[in-house]
Amino acid sequence: MSPLTVPIIFVLLAWIAVTILNSTERSRSLLRRIVGDFAPIIPGWSFFAPTPGQVDYHLFYRDKRVDGSKTAWQRVPRFGMERKWTHLFWNTDIYRDKALFDVVEHFTSTVADEHEPVEADETTDGSSAVADEENAQQLELEPVDLGDKQGSILYMSLLNCVSLQDHSRMSDATQFAIMANSREQTQYEPIYISQFHKLEQ
Template identity: 25%
Template sequence: MESVWSLCVGALFACWLAGSVVNQFRLGSWRKVTAHDRFMLLPRWTFFAPNPGRTDPHLVFRDCRDCAPGPWREIGWAPPNRWLWWLWNPGRYPRKAVSDLAAAVMTGAAAATGSDARLATLSPAYIALLQCVMAQPGAVSGGLRQFALVHSRTFAAQRPLQVAFVSEWHRVEP
C-alpha cells in the first residue's frame, strides 16, 4: 500500500514538473490549461526576460484603529548604506521573495474577474504576503491591517510611487 502512495505522489510531482516546464513557453493551447490554475501552482520563470522589469515592488501596510486608517509604512530590508551591498546584503532574499510574490499576486488579481475576484486572496502568494505583513510589529489586537503593493523606479527617499494592488482589510488576531 505504501508503494502505491509513493507511486501516486511521484506521478503527481512528475506531472507538476512537466506542467511547469511547458508553462515556460507561451503556447496558445496551454493557455486553456493555465486559465484553470486558480491557485497559480504552475510557475513562469523569466530570469532572462525579453522585457525586463523596470520598476521595483515595495510592500507597504497600514493599521486601522477606531475606524481611522493610519499612515502607510514600508517593510524594508535594505541595509542603510547601499555601498556595502556588494559585501553585506541581508535583504536581498526577502526583496526577491516580495518581488516574486508581488508578480504572482498581480497575475492572479488580473486573472480574477467578477465572482472569482476573491479567489486571488486564496492564492499562496497573497497568503505569504499577508503573513509577512501580519508579522510586523505595532498591530493592536482586534484592529485591522491592510497591505498594498506599490512600484517605484528608484530607491531614492523622494520617489514617485505607483499603486499596483491594495488588499482587503484583515483582522489582527492576538
C-alpha cells in the same frame, strides 16, 4: 606549457571582452558592426533575462483602529531597501527582495487577468520614509476584492508577512498595499491594495 595554452587563454579573454562590450547599448551597436552576423552568439548581461526587472516592489500596510480611524501607511522593512554601491559586492538582502519580487509578479499577473489596475488620488512621495502617522501622506486607493483568490498561497504569504509586523493594541484590522518605484520615479506607483483583515491580538 602546452602550445595550446596561450591561444586558449587569448580566446577566453577575447570572449570575456566582447561579452562585456555586449552589455551596453552603445558598445553593443559598435560590436555588431564589427562582428556582423556573429553578433547573436555573443552573450550579454540579459542573456537569461531578456526583459530584466526595472522597478522595485515595496510592501506597505496600515491598520484600522477599534474606533474606525486608520493609521498612516508604513513600509514593511527589509524589502526594497535603498541601494548602496557596496551592494555590487555584498548584498544579502537581495534574496528577500527577489522573494517579494517573485510573489508580486505572480500575484499581480493573476489580479491583472480579472481586474482593472488600481488608481490613486494621491501617492506617497518616493523620498518619504513613510515611517509615522504625522509625516506620512495617506494613500487613498480603492481596495480590490479577489474573492476566492484571497485564500491563495501567494495572497496569504503577503498577508502573513504584514500580520507579523508591529501593530498597536488598538488596531482591530490591517490591510496591505503593493507599491512600485524606480530611480526614475519620484513617487510610488500603486499596484494593488487589499481589503482589511482582522488581526489576532
